[in-house]
Amino acid sequence: MAVLLLVCVAPGLCQTNQAYVMDGSGGWSSNATFSTFSAACQPCPVGANFDASHLNGSGFLHVFVLNTNQDYDADGIVDEDDPDDDGDGLGDADELSGVAFLPSTVTDPMRADSDADGMSDGDEASSGSNPWDAESFLHIVSVVAAGSMHSVMWQSRDGYTYDLIGTNHVAGLGMAATAATVTASGGVGLWEEAFTSATNESGSARSFYRVHVVGQP
Ligand SMILES: [Ca+2]
């Protein structure tokens, strides 16, 4: 425990101190001029005299700057009012509690992609991957062609159900029919990671594939 001891032994001769004090209920006074103040230890009650009329008897010596104009994700809602400061789809409270993941995992509320693997924390929560492992995120790992049959494999999570979408034109991926719907099994470890595959008869030498989660256990 840090110890702070500031005692004026001869008040008439001591210099005036400038300090910020936050009290135990969250209120605070700023730019206050304290003729004397003392703290036997931190954290613990602080006694401070302000113009000989104010006594903060249950607070902590504390300094902070509140930037009321900060808008981290530039969505037009300042952080103070924004329930999702980094705009990753997970609310600040959920990021700090870890409730969006199994196992429960705290993520950074001021960074959209905590492990910098290219998938936002919100998308990792939806796909059940580990937000602190850059090797863990939903993605296609291989496409193997045998004639017109294509075998597509992706990283997955046990019990999650996926649609495999395939088309001959990348622009058509959003409208293409589902080639297969598969539920992952055989996952290992805390994050139940698995590799899941499905086949699609393409009829074209060039195909594009997309995988997305359509169901969670
Ligand atoms: Ca914002």
Ligand SMILES: [Ca+2]
């Ligand atoms: Ca967030």
Ligand SMILES: [Ca+2]
């Ligand atoms: Ca985040």
Ligand SMILES: [Ca+2]
């Ligand atoms: Ca990850």
